[in-house]
Amino acid sequence: MGKKFKRYVLLIFIIIITIIALIGYQVWNKPHEDIKNAVAVKTSAIKLYNSLTNDSANTKALFVNKIVAVSGEVKQVSRNQQNQQVILLKTNISDGSVNCTMEENIKNIKAGDMILIRGICIGYIGGDNDMQLPGDVFLIRCYPSA
Amino acid sequence: MVLSLIIFMAINSTTKGKVYFTKNGSISFFSKTILQNIQADNNEVISILNLQTGSLQFLLLNTAFHFPKARMEEDFNGNYMESDKYPRSTFKGRIANINKIDSSKDGAWQANVTGDLMIHGVTKNITTAGKIIINDGKISAAASF
Numbered sequence: 001m002g003k004k005f006k007r008y009v010l011l012i013f014i015i016i017i018t019i020i021a022l023i024g025y026q027v028w029n030k031p032h033e034d035i036k037n038a039v040a041v042k043t044s045a046i047k048l049y050n051s052l053t054n055d056s057a058n059t060k061a062l063f064v065n066k067i068v069a070v071s072g073e074v075k076q077v078s079r080n081q082q083n084q085q086v087i088l089l090k091t092n093i094s095d096g097s098v099n100c101t102m103e104e105n106i107k108n109i110k111a112g113d114m115i116l117i118r119g120i121c122i123g124y125i126g127g128d129n130d131m132q133l134p135g136d137v138f139l140i141r142c143y144p145s146a
Numbered sequence: 147m148v149l150s151l152i153i154f155m156a157i158n159s160t161t162k163g164k165v166y167f168t169k170n171g172s173i174s175f176f177s178k179t180i181l182q183n184i185q186a187d188n189n190e191v192i193s194i195l196n197l198q199t200g201s202l203q204f205l206l207l208n209t210a211f212h213f214p215k216a217r218m219e220e221d222f223n224g225n226y227m228e229s230d231k232y233p234r235s236t237f238k239g240r241i242a243n244i245n246k247i248d249s250s251k252d253g254a255w256q257a258n259v260t261g262d263l264m265i266h267g268v269t270k271n272i273t274t275a276g277k278i279i280i281n282d283g284k285i286s287a288a289a290s291f
Contacts, residue, residue: 032216065209080189081172099169101189122209123233125192128167136169138190140210 033120035103036143038067040118045072045089045098052124052137053096060123069118069145070098074111087117087142095127096134100142118145164198164249166285171204184218186211195287200244202259202287204237227266235265239272247278254279259289 041063043051048070052060072089075097080086085105088097100117109115119142127133171193177184190210194203208229213219223229239261241247247255260273276289 028215028217030216032219078170080170082187082189084189086170086189097169099190101170122190122207125169125190125205125207125234127192128194128203131165131167131194133167133194135192138207138210140190140212 032141033067035067035118035120035141040067040069040145042069042071045070046091048098048121049091049093049096049124049137052121053135063121064123066121067118068121068139069116070100070139071114071116072098074109074113074115076111077109087115088136089115089117091137093134097136098139099136100139102142103140104143106144116145117142119143165194165196167192167194173204173206182215182218184213186213186219186222188212193287195241195285197244197247197249197285200241202237202239202241202261206235207233208235209233232265232267235263237261237263239263241278249280249285252280252282257287257289 075088075090078086085102087100119139122138122140124135124137126135169192170189171191172189173191174187188206188210191204191206208227239259242258255278257276257278259276262269263272274289279286
């Protein structure tokens with residue numbers, strides 16, 4: 001084999017390795033799902049809560065692990081352990097809410113405001129039957145929606 | 147591999163008599179490996195503490211664990227946790243020495259907790275020591291194991 005031939009093989013080998021490394025790097029470092037610009041399933045807090053506490057698995061699948069844009073009335077605004085804003089939206093159940101952990105805080109918001117929030121709906125966690133504590137529908141990675 | 151799990155009940159907990167609960171409790175895990183740190187936070191933990199009976203419960207959805215690396219989060223919910231098969235992790239237990247904890251005073255109290263931890267469909271009975279911190283009428287519980 002000539003020297004030139006060997007060099008070409010080596011060069012191609014290096015290029016292939018570099019491409020594989022770049023692809024691997026991209027996959028490993030890929031960003032979290034874009035919530036702000038994605039197409040969201042639109043619903044209201046009351047409808048969403050009813051759906052996840054009553055409906056069949058097929059209907060729930062419309063919302064669970066999907067990006068949802070929820071409209072509703074604010075019940076409470078607070079902060080969690082990591083100082084992220086948590087907004088609770090009213091439902092038909094007094095101790096049950098649509099619980100939204102914000103990735104981007106909403107300014108000037110208070111109980112009674114009507115708001116549209118988008119985020120990933122991870123589902124409903126039941127509360128405690130003995131205590132008569134209903135559960136919440138949880139949304140994470142939330143942003144204010146137009 | 148060192149794994150530490152820290153449980154906090156959010157500071158804005160609500161009470162019904164002697165029962166404190168929050169729906170935004172916090173559970174984090176952290177582990178150091180040679181290549182990467184494995185770290186995730188879940189701020190959507192329903193935590194219920196009954197100061198009278200000592201009963202302590204938490205319920206959470208595995209998909210709420212947020213990892214800084216999206217790929218790690220995908221792997222966690224996929225191969226590791228199989229979150230579509232086992233969406234929830236729960237703990238149901240009791241603080242053994244609840245009688246020794248005076249909730250009317252501010253302070254930090256050691257809490258010895260025993261209970262059933264259910265993860266990935268497997269239930270294990272565990273015992274660990276944690277702390278109950280009472281500050282200005284608000285309660286937080288912390289444990290790491």
